[in-house]
Amino acid sequence: MLVSVPHAGRFVPATLAVGMAELPTHLPDTDHFVDRLYAFAKELGVSLLVAHWSRWVVDLNRPPDNTPLYPGQAGTGLVPHNRFDGTPIWSKGHVPDADEVARRTTRAWQPYHQALQAELERIRSHFGHAVLWDAHSIRSEVPRLFEGRLPDLNLGTNSGRSCAPLLRQKVARRIASFPTWTHVIDGRFRGGHITRHYGQPSQHIHALQLELAQATYMDEQAHPPIWEPDRAAALQQDLAALIDEVAAWRP
Numbered sequence: 569m570l571v572s573v574p575h576a577g578r579f580v581p582a583t584l585a586v587g588m589a590e591l592p593t594h595l596p597d598t599d600h601f602v603d604r605l606y607a608f609a610k611e612l613g614v615s616l617l618v619a620h621w622s623r624w625v626v627d628l629n630r631p632p633d634n635t636p637l638y639p640g641q642a643g644t645g646l647v648p649h650n651r652f653d654g655t656p657i658w659s660k661g662h663v664p665d666a667d668e669v670a671r672r673t674t675r676a677w678q679p680y681h682q683a684l685q686a687e688l689e690r691i692r693s694h695f696g697h698a699v700l701w702d703a704h705s706i707r708s709e710v711p712r713l714f715e716g717r718l719p720d721l722n723l724g725t726n727s728g729r730s731c732a733p734l735l736r737q738k739v740a741r742r743i744a745s746f747p748t749w750t751h752v753i754d755g756r757f758r759g760g761h762i763t764r765h766y767g768q769p770s771q772h773i774h775a776l777q778l779e780l781a782q783a784t785y786m787d788e789q790a791h792p793p794i795w796e797p798d799r800a801a802a803l804q805q806d807l808a809a810l811i812d813e814v815a816a817w818r819p
Contacts, residue, residue, distance in 0.1 A: 569699045569815040570615040570687050571606050572762060574628035574680065575599035577619035584625060587662030589655075594792030595622055597644075597652050599705045601786055601795050606703055608808050614815050615687055619680055624648060624657055626672040628680045629702070629760035634669075637760055642712050647672060652710050688766060688773055697772040697819050699735070701811065702762045705780040707788050714756045720749035720784045724759035724777035730767025731774035735817055739776060742813060746806050749784065772819070 576599045585591050594600075603618045610616055619628055626647055630637070634646040647669045650656055658664065664672070684700075691698040708717050721743050725736050736753075743751045757779040759767070767775030782788040785800040 569701065569811070570617060570684070570691060571609045571701045571703055571811070572684055573599065573603045573606060573616070573618045573703045574762060575619065575623050575704055576601070576603040577621045577623070579620050580622045580625055587658055588624075589657060589659045592791075595624065597623060597648075599703075600782065600793045601800070602703050602705050602780070604795070605705075605780075605785060605800065605804055605807065606811075608804060609811060612808070612812050612815060614811060615691065617680075617684055617687060621676040621680075626669075626676045628677055629704075629762050631761045631765070632673055632677065637764075646677075652707070652713055654712050684762070684766070692772055697774065699731075699814055699817065700762070700766050700773065700775040701814065702760065702775065702777040703780075704757075704760075704777060705782045705785075706757075708781040708783040718779075718781045719752045719755070720781045721746070721751040722755055722757045722779035722781075723751065723753050724757050724763060724779065725754060725775075726759045726764045726767060727754050730759055730763050730769070731776055732769050732819055735774055735814070735819075736776070738817060739810070739814060742810055748802060748806070774819075776814075 578595055578598060580591065606616060627644065630646040632646065637643060644650065647664045648657060649663060688698045688700060706718065723739060723743060725731050728736055740753050757777065759777040763775045763777040766773055785803045786796050787794040
């Protein structure tokens with residue numbers, strides 16, 4: 569099993585930062601602390617791959633041709649022009665052109681996916697199958713992207729196409745058994761490019777995405793956000809039980 573964390577990165581090169589309309593120290597839209605939440609994975613014998621680059625530089629969970637994940641709905645692209653709230657990221661004259669997008673794709677997007685692909689192939693070669701868990705988080709309320717408050721746990725399987733039906737059922741039942749958290753299966757977040765591209769059950773690679781509402785483990789109203797130890801510990805306990813069960817699953 570491999571846990572991928574593509575949006576926890578915070579690195580913005582100085583040469584790119586000068587072109588931003590504003591560079592807040594807390595980098596809104598980052599999946600804050602998700603790598604910390606899943607730090608237990610290695611203790612369970614599960615691989616952990618964590619991004620270094622900020623998603624504002626290039627979004628590792630978008631297809632390289634920038635095809636929209638959710639046509640007709642608000643979103644962000646391979647190299648986003650706006651934050652989740654619609655605020656421009658780049659100042660006038662610094663919006664990345666096609667050549668700049670290609671450079672960032674080569675420098676940051678490709679290495680992450682090469683590492684991800686290589687690790688999945690290693691796992692599949694050794695065990696006969698691989699499970700990819702794409703780990704994300706987002707503010708509980710983002711009016712531009714969805715109405716109201718997001719459920720605590722949002723499982724995405726590309727509407728059941730990215731993993732075996734029995735695995736989807738198993739994970740859905742386990743999530744539903746947690747008394748603390750609200751949840752939805754294949755709701756607003758059904759899985760990004762990583763889940764959709766690598767989730768190929770016929771090729772013995774099964775992929776699931778879990779989008780967490782950030783209020784489940786941190787003070788999302790603080791600037792910068794603040795890790796809440798008690799809330800995070802409760803969530804980590806349930807995540808660890810979930811990951812351990814998925815890692816033990818066999819087709």
